[in-house]
Every structure is written in structure tokens, then in C-alpha cells.
Amino acid sequence: MRIDYVTLFPEMFSGPFGASITKRAVDKGILELHYTNFREFSFDKHKHVDDSPFGGGAGMVLKPEPMYRAVRAVLAQTAMYADNRRILIMDPSGQTFTQEKAKELASYEQLVFLCGHYEGFDARIYDLADEAISIGDYVLTGGELPAMVITDAVSRMIPGVLGDEESAPTDSFYEGLLGFPQYTRPRDFEGKQVPDILLSGDHAKIRMWRRQQAILMTQRCRPDLLDKASLTEKEQAFLRIAGNPLQK
Template sequence: MRVDVLTLFPEMFDGVFHSSILGKAQEKGIVSLNAVNFRDYAGNKHSTVDDTPYGGGGGMVLKAEPIFRAVEDLLGKTEESSEELPTVSSGSGESVIEPTQRAPRIILMCPQGEPFSQRKAEELAGEEHLIFICGHYEGYDERIREHLVTDELSIGDYVLTGGELPAMVMIDSVTRLLPGVLGNEMSAVTDSFSTGLLEYPHYTRPVEFRGWKVPDILLSGHHANVADWRRKEALRRTWLRRPDLLNSLELTSQDAKWLKEFETERNN
């Protein structure tokens, strides 16, 4: 997978892209992570990428030109590396990308966007090329939304000074799902939200710590019983902490019995 990030502060990504899991994923050749300063595409003497909003109001608005130019340049480089990947349209049409099944996802970091989720991370992990756009100032020229991006994503109902931190969160979440990135491939499969439930409790050595013992069933060596215990505890944790997730979960008959058991325990 190739990931490009358009940002005014590429140095913010240096440590993130070259450390821990992301750094190892790059070393293995599983993912290519690249931060691009879109001020280089300003096209004016003072490298200005923002301007005052039409109609008045506070703050500055990110201009369309440098973002479009940066994306077109990235797509041009992609075209040179593979004829199967998308080409760039000329002129001033509605989109800079010609229709193709392998077009990159161009993702705008925006508090107005779709809430980012594990399901979205899994969807994006199936792509070959992601381009993240990190804004600053008051907002974006609306033509960026209308004619360039494919997705608008948010990590929560709050406002940050820029899109860099949300982009880092999403890139980390997506990259760890790529085959070969994690040492144990089952780690991603059993993560919270991947199964529709919060993850079950984990324990490791020692068996007893300050009087608190590991549940006996985890020491039994009976894999089927351990699997049942983990499912039950994942269900219990979800029921206690995020009951809203159960609304979209397809429950088994055993799940339903356990939920009734939890209710009975709480009422007694």
C-alpha cells in the first residue's frame, strides 16, 4: 500500500512513520508512507496557501489550487509507476481523476466528516493508495470537497488545530491491518470492534499478583472452554461499557442467554 499525506508540517510525521509498527511495516516493504508539504504547490511568490473567506467572517480558508496541484502531481507520479493506476484529467473538469477501479481514496480530515471506525479502517486497508489531506485555519475551499476528495473523515466531535493528528491515527489503524504487519495475524482479527464486540480481558504471568489470580479457565488448556469464556466476557464488557454496539450485532442463542444472565446478576 502507498500512503501520501498532504500537510503544512511534514516534520510532524517523521517520528511516527519511522518508529514502532509503522517503521517496521515500511522496512518490510508492506507500506510506503510519505508526507508532502503542499505549500510547495502554492504557485505564488510568498507560498501562500490560505486567504480570507468571501462574504466576510473570521479566520482564513485553505485555497483549492495548492491542494489540487499536489494531488495531481501525486497521481502523475503514480501513473508513471504503473499504467494500471489512475490517470489525471486535463483542463478544469469536475474531477482530477479519470474513472478507474483502482483510483486512490482521497481523504479529507474534517470534524464534519464521517466518524472513523474499525469498519472504515478495514475498508481502507483493502485499498492500494490512500491520500490524506490535512488542513489548518478556518476551513477548506468548498471546491476541494465537491470535486477532489472521495471521503471526509473525523476522529471525534471536537476541533483540533490541524488534520495531522487525525491522519496519524487513521494511518496507524489502517496499516496494522495489512497482512504481515503484526507479528500475530490474529491480533487484528480479535481487536475490539473488529468482531462487533469490545475485546475480552487478557492476563499473563504471574498467575497470582497481589492476591489477584488469573481465572482458572484460562489455565485449563481446554481451548473450547477458553473460547466460550472469551466470547462471554467480550459480550459482558460490551454490555457494560458500550451497549449501543449490541444493536447492530447478530446475537447467537447462547449470547442471548448470557445477556439474560448479566441482567439477572445486576438485578440481584
């Protein structure tokens, strides 16, 4: 996958993407990350990309010309992805980002993130994007941080990015549920024991236990997710009987 970021601050991405899973994916050639500073596409000698809003008001608004020129340059350079790309604008008006959206976006060959700043975009800039996405109901300085969050979540869905190909399906939210409790050595820590089932060697029973614990964890911490989760009749019956407390 190729991912392009149209941003005023390309340097913001170097820290988060300079280590861990994303860096390894780039080093392997699974991900290509490219940055376009739309200030370089400004018309005037002072490289202005914003102006005061028509109608008055506080703050500055991003002008349409630099963003349009920058995005058109990116699309011209990557015409081979034209049939399988998605252009995303980071904006609080957008659809709230979810694990399902991460899986959907992972199916594209190219993602283009439009990252704003200041008091927002000139309304005509939204016409460049296929959709707007928000990562939550709060205010951030710009669109760079949301773009990083979405990149991290999407990249985990791409084959070869994670070292263990079973890791992504066991992540929280992958199947609409929170994750199950995990344990490692020592078996006994300050009197807190690892559940015997995990030491049984019976992988079928372990899978069933983990699934049940994920269901119970979701009911206790995020019951709203259960409305969309795909539970079998046996799992629904288990949930009615088990109640809220986690099974030990």
C-alpha cells in the same frame, strides 16, 4: 499499500511513524509513506496557501489552487493505483471513523490524505476527495493527527504488518465488540487470581469464555455497540442471564 499525505507539516509524521509497528511495516516494504507539502505548489513567491474568506469572518481559509496542483501531481505520479485508490479529506463534517471503515480502507492499494489547517478548506477542495472522514466530535489544529490515527488503524488490517496474524481479529471493535480481559504472570497478584479457565488448557472453553467476557464488557462499557454486533441465539441468551457484572 502506498499512503500519501498532502500536508503543510510533513515533519509532524516523523515521530509517530518513526517507531513501532508502522516503522517495521515500512522497513519490510509492506507500507510506503509519502509526503507532499502543498505549500510548494503555491503560485506566489511568498508561498501563500491561505487567504481571508469571502464574506468576512475570522481566520484564514486554504486556497484551492495549491491543493489542486499538489493532489494532481500525486495522482499523476501514482497512476498505476488509479483503479484502487481512495482520496480522503480530514474534516469534522465527515463520516465518523470506525473499525469497519478501517477494514474497508485496508482493501485499497493507495490512500491519499488531504490534511487541512487554519479555518478550513475552500469548499471547492472537497471535490478532490472521494469522502470526508472525522475521528470524533472535537476540534483539532489540523488534519495531520486524524490522518495518523487512521493510518495506524488501517495498517493493522494489512497482512504482514502485525507480528502475530491473530492479533487484529482479537482487537477491540474488530467484530463489533470490546476486547476480553487479558492476564499474564504472576498467577496470583496481591490476592487477585487469574481465572482458572485460562489455565485449563481447554482451548475451546477458553475461546467461549473470552467471547462471553467480550460481550459482557461491551454491555457494561459500550452497550450501544451491541445493537450492531452479530450475536448467536446462545450468546443472546447468555447475555440475558448473566446481566451486567463481569464473570470471574
